[in-house]
Amino acid sequence: MALATNSPVRQKDIAREANVSVMTVSKVVRGCADVAPATRRKILARIKELNYRPHFVARSLVSGRTFTIGLVIPDLMYSFFAEISKSIAKVIRPLGYELVICNSEEDSKLEGEEIDRLLARQVDGLILASAQSPSLGDVINRVQAANVPFVLIDRRDPDLRTDFVGVNNKAIGQLATTHLIECGCRRIAHIFGLNLSPGPGRRAGYVDALAKHKIPVPDSYLIGAADDQSGYEATKRLLALDPRPDAIFGYNDPIAAGAIKAVLEAGFRIPEDIKVIGVGNVHYSDLLRVPLSTIDQSSTLIGEHAANIIVQAIGSKVKRRPRVVVLEPLLIVRESTAARSK
Amino acid sequence: MALATNSPVRQKDIAREANVSVMTVSKVVRGCADVAPATRRKILARIKELNYRPHFVARSLVSGRTFTIGLVIPDLMYSFFAEISKSIAKVIRPLGYELVICNSEEDSKLEGEEIDRLLARQVDGLILASAQSPSLGDVINRVQAANVPFVLIDRRDPDLRTDFVGVNNKAIGQLATTHLIECGCRRIAHIFGLNLSPGPGRRAGYVDALAKHKIPVPDSYLIGAADDQSGYEATKRLLALDPRPDAIFGYNDPIAAGAIKAVLEAGFRIPEDIKVIGVGNVHYSDLLRVPLSTIDQSSTLIGEHAANIIVQAIGSKVKRRPRVVVLEPLLIVRESTAARSK
DNA sequence: CTGAAAGCGCTAACAC
DNA sequence: GTGTTAGCGCTTTCAG
Numbered sequence A, B: 001m002a003l004a005t006n007s008p009v010r011q012k013d014i015a016r017e018a019n020v021s022v023m024t025v026s027k028v029v030r031g032c033a034d035v036a037p038a039t040r041r042k043i044l045a046r047i048k049e050l051n052y053r054p055h056f057v058a059r060s061l062v063s064g065r066t067f068t069i070g071l072v073i074p075d076l077m078y079s080f081f082a083e084i085s086k087s088i089a090k091v092i093r094p095l096g097y098e099l100v101i102c103n104s105e106e107d108s109k110l111e112g113e114e115i116d117r118l119l120a121r122q123v124d125g126l127i128l129a130s131a132q133s134p135s136l137g138d139v140i141n142r143v144q145a146a147n148v149p150f151v152l153i154d155r156r157d158p159d160l161r162t163d164f165v166g167v168n169n170k171a172i173g174q175l176a177t178t179h180l181i182e183c184g185c186r187r188i189a190h191i192f193g194l195n196l197s198p199g200p201g202r203r204a205g206y207v208d209a210l211a212k213h214k215i216p217v218p219d220s221y222l223i224g225a226a227d228d229q230s231g232y233e234a235t236k237r238l239l240a241l242d243p244r245p246d247a248i249f250g251y252n253d254p255i256a257a258g259a260i261k262a263v264l265e266a267g268f269r270i271p272e273d274i275k276v277i278g279v280g281n282v283h284y285s286d287l288l289r290v291p292l293s294t295i296d297q298s299s300t301l302i303g304e305h306a307a308n309i310i311v312q313a314i315g316s317k318v319k320r321r322p323r324v325v326v327l328e329p330l331l332i333v334r335e336s337t338a339a340r341s342k
Numbered sequence C: 001c002t003g004a005a006a007g008c009g010c011t012a013a014c015a016c
Numbered sequence D: 001g002t003g004t005t006a007g008c009g010c011t012t013t014c015a016g
Helices: A011-018 A022-030 A037-050 A056-063 A080-096 A108-120 A139-144 A169-182 A198-212 A228-241 A253-265 A299-316 B010-018 B021-029 B037-050 B056-063 B079-095 B108-120 B137-145 B169-182 B198-212 B228-240 B253-265 B299-315
Strands: A067-072 A100-104 A124-126 A149-152 A163-168 A188-192 A222-224 A247-250 A273-280 A293-296 A324-327 A330-332 B068-073 B099-104 B127-128 B148-153 B166-169 B186-194 B222-224 B247-251 B275-279 B293-294 B322-329 B330-332
Touching: A011 A022, A011 A037, A011 B275, A022 B299, A067 B099, A080 A100, A080 A299, A080 B079, A080 B099, A080 B186, A100 A108, A100 B037, A100 B079, A108 A124, A108 A139, A124 A299, A149 B010, A163 A169, A163 A299, A169 A188, A169 A198, A169 A273, A169 A293, A169 A330, A169 B169, A188 A198, A188 A228, A222 A228, A228 A247, A228 A253, A228 B079, A253 A273, A293 B299, A299 A324, A299 B037, A324 B010, A324 B127, B010 B021, B010 B037, B021 B037, B079 B099, B079 B299, B099 B222, B108 B127, B108 B137, B137 B166, B148 B299, B166 B293, B166 B299, B169 B186, B169 B198, B169 B247, B169 B275, B169 B293, B186 B198, B186 B228, B186 B253, B222 B228, B228 B247, B228 B253, B247 B253, B253 B275, B299 B322
Parallel strands: A067 A100, A067 A124, A124 A149, A149 A163, A163 A324, A188 A222, A188 A247, A247 A273, A273 A293, B068 B099, B068 B127, B127 B148, B148 B166, B166 B322, B186 B222, B186 B247, B247 B275, B275 B293
Antiparallel strands: A293 A330, B293 B330
16 A cells, blocks of 8 residues: 555556556456456556546547536626536536536627637537627637537527527516516516627517507616616616606516615615516525515526537537527516515 | 638648648747747748647647646535635636636535546646535545645635635634624524534634623524525524524524524514624625625635635645635624614 | 657557 | 557657
């Protein structure tokens, strides 16, 4: 025992110690059947003794596979993306893959660089929640040129026929808005998000639901924000309008949480005076000043689907037709849109 | 132009196209000076034309460096760790490193496997927020045997002389508890966390502060929890005690948020009847039912320090003495411990 | 300034 | 069952 506290142990070392060739060691390491039991035992003993670990890089060089999947997301701090990352990892880990996560920080230039780096690192596949706007074309071209399978998540370029996993954003907008209408609200404002695929989709659903119920709203009820802070600011502006909105549909939960803060600060009650709904069903929605009604977009499922698709794409040598998974959203009613008896 | 839509381009291809040897291409790629300007230009043109990208794996095999750093954390969903991940990435990215993040899910067996995998992948360094308990010894031994630099973060084994970056947890416990005492509370309960280094540290600070002010509390005021849900449950049990606590110090913000929920549900007011304080200053603390007073543990700084240390350790061939960075916590007072005029 | 030789650690493919 | 040969794409070393 003892020894081997330092310096990498190679198959060559095992081979020498066990009086066999490197090839035989390699076979044992990979679990090939055609090795004599006695030899195998001897080699395994040395492997354990010297604490040998196969050299992943060397193996990758010859096999052409790194068992690495790259994930590019706007921000790990959004629990939506953290949850997706986690669920992807959970699927691919047992298959021997590791995940390299890159923050693009909603910056399309940075995103491009990260993707290039991941390609240079020979990732076997790529999962992208792109910050590119309005078109993903450039990046996608480079990825395709590198012949690396990829899946788009959350944010989609409708012009591109690629694998995609996401939510039906229009349905989200419709669901949220219709819910508010059914709650009796008629002056429904929407704080929309970034100009990426989920943003316009939710907005379209909002507009659509209003139209369907023949409820007109002033343009001033549509206003943009990026996070809880700007959602808070945006809401202050909404509250100054005349007539004042009686409901606010936030692009996501953080924005809606900011809205709640602004509404309460202004002295209005939720849900009595103003109802608020968000999207995402983030973990803490239930703990907010007013427990937040929201639309669940099943982040975990998105990750699982994306992971399964990419793994399958890596495995298949033939060109597959693009797989598109669009999940249906789910309304979750909490106190912020509750029907309150006075 | 055109072509090269597929198949990897190698230096060999560039060399052939440019009528030079592979060596010269390699030199240009690496930016060596000893290449004739004309040759360099010619080669660069081909590189761009064929969209050549250096093969990271091959490069790693010969250089012995992967420019990859492994990060093992309990859960990416804890915003504390997400924030650390993000700040680490921000530091190492410009230096050419990529981060591989692994969730250990607070499972020491899984953690060990992940570390082994990262070692097999030849990571240049490792940053660990270990779930091992009570001692990190085993894992650390393996990492040291592999001769890979590593930094412990957040969770420490006091017996081990290793690089470490974290917060002064005892000071956190003292700060929180002393603050509650100064608010006039005398029946201060503590919901402690997992039995890892931060848990006992904070608890010790709590006990210490109470002792210093000669405030006795019944054993029943000390109770454990793991997340917001169990924090909620734990608080319900605390509220059933006689005498009822007039303050609750939660191990972290999620637990404290769960406590707030339970307290309000039971019909008590915060901060008038019961004050609550957490730790972590998570992003949404301000948006909770009652804005949560908390102790900031500067997650971003932890990540930055850890990143700097690991990069330095990777760079230096000599054995350095362990660097230990213990950050001092900061009290942030919000409404949950505010002195309210009746 | 340019290039030929050797090899990083490992594994296909094929002999023995 | 076992070992030999060749080579993955790149860089280090050293000749030209």
